[in-house]
Amino acid sequence: MEIDDEACVMELVKHLENDTLIDTDGRDKLVGKLKGYQDKLYIDPVTGVYNRRYFEDEIRNMQNSAGVAMIDLDDFKLYNDIYGHDMGDQVLCIVADVIKNCIRKTDKLIRYGGDEFLLILSDMVRGTLRGKLLQIQEAIENATIPNCSRLKLTASIGGVISEDGQIDEAIAKADQLMYKAKDHKAQVITECDKTIFKKEKIQNKPKILIVDDSEFNRAILKEILEETYEIIEADGGNEALHKIDEYGMKISLVLLDIIMREKDGFEVLKYMEEERLISDIPVIIISSEDSANYIRRAYEMGVSDYINRPFDANIVYQRVSNTVKLYAKQRRLMAMVTRV
Structure with a gap:
């Protein structure tokens, strides 16, 4: 049709209710399927914590300051060699549960690879980082393994504070500190206390x-x-x-x-x-x-x-x-x- 001597096209639009194309039950099912797909995409099937893909998609580009810790089980390969991979998977599940019980819902625990866990502690400050990591380490050492009570777990932990937009750099530093901790076994080392070790470890x-x-x-x-x-x-x-x-x-x-x-x-x-x-x-x-x-x-x-x-x-x-x-x-x- 023409308006003021110019050719125009008129579109007739009708408002559709949400239930016109899909009812409420169908919509809930669709949302459930999408959530299930997301869980499969981002959840580690062994431990039930986040996986490396979640880190790549959701954490790598984070801009907020946070505590960053790398947690590695001491002698985990020996557990697998002696007790088998089923026991190794059970150990990983227990450690993941122990760590989750020590952190908040806003914190993120990620199985970073093998027996290494990456922990992102939101709004963490330097003064409390070491105390939190020591709590986690002690909880791991006190964990008991069903049907194998003699097996005692220890972990080596490195931790730093990530400044805005520096998550990759923080992870690299935490990883270096974790490997220094592994040289002494069952230690926690943060960027503020690199020389602090248990006295008995130094003397021995x-x-x-x-x-x-x-x-x-x-x-x-x-x-x-x-x-x-x-x-x-x-x-x-x-x-x-x-x-x-x-x-x-x-x-x-x-x-x-x-x-x-x-x-x-x-x-x-x-x-x-x-x-x-x-x-x-x-x-x-x-x-x-x-x-x-x-x-x-x-x-x-x-x-x-x-x-x-x-x-x-x-x-x-x-x-x-x-x-x-x-x-x-x-x-x-x-x-x-x-x-x-």
């Missing part, structure tokens, strides 16, 4: 026995390792045997020279083999002797590693650290098996 350094008839060589190794380890020294094979008898399984590692006056390194290894200690106490040979026969014989007698002099201090530290951690896990595994 792994013991390393250094066996070398050269005081200079012992001093170099001690300088490299004494910040992290408690150092025991032996100036030759005879004293080494006395130290091994005195400390036994309290020794985490033996650093052993081959060429020594009196008893040499091979005699020390023979004694440890006879006493069935060589499989429980790792030995690393540090020697200037690089003969293939010496090296082959040392490995045949059960040494874990062989380092030639002159050595790089960083390499020595890393290889010692790796060996100590490997055997510590083995000892914890044997302890768990014994308790079963």
Whole structure:
């Protein structure tokens, strides 16, 4: 039709009630289906908490300040290896429930991956962050596992405060602190108290026995390792045997020279083999002797590693650290098996 000599189109519109196309029951069913789909999309099927996809869609772009914590179960792989994956899933469910009981409805718990949980604590301030994380850690340690009461859980936790729009950076910092906590086991470290550890953990350094008839060589190794380890020294094979008898399984590692006056390194290894200690106490040979026969014989007698002099201090530290951690896990595994 024309209006003021211009061609126009008239549309006839009728208001439709909500129930015209779908009734109330149908609408409720549709909403229920959509909610069910959202639950499947964002809920972890094992623990019932939020999953990594929820983080990517809903949390990553958050702008509010909040407490951010990474929570990791200590020795979780050992639980799976000893008790099976069904028990591992049960442990994850119990831990998730324990954490949920310690937080508010406004807080978000996310299974970030494997046995790691990401916790977002809304409106959290620095003064109360550590206290809340300690509460969560204690609750995890006090949790009981049905049909396996001897299994004791511990967790390592790192926490920071996320400033506006810095959630990714906060998670990265919390993750770094969590891994520092794992080096000491069952610790809580926040950005404000990075050096705070339980006193008994600090005092209980792994013991390393250094066996070398050269005081200079012992001093170099001690300088490299004494910040992290408690150092025991032996100036030759005879004293080494006395130290091994005195400390036994309290020794985490033996650093052993081959060429020594009196008893040499091979005699020390023979004694440890006879006493069935060589499989429980790792030995690393540090020697200037690089003969293939010496090296082959040392490995045949059960040494874990062989380092030639002159050595790089960083390499020595890393290889010692790796060996100590490997055997510590083995000892914890044997302890768990014994308790079963």
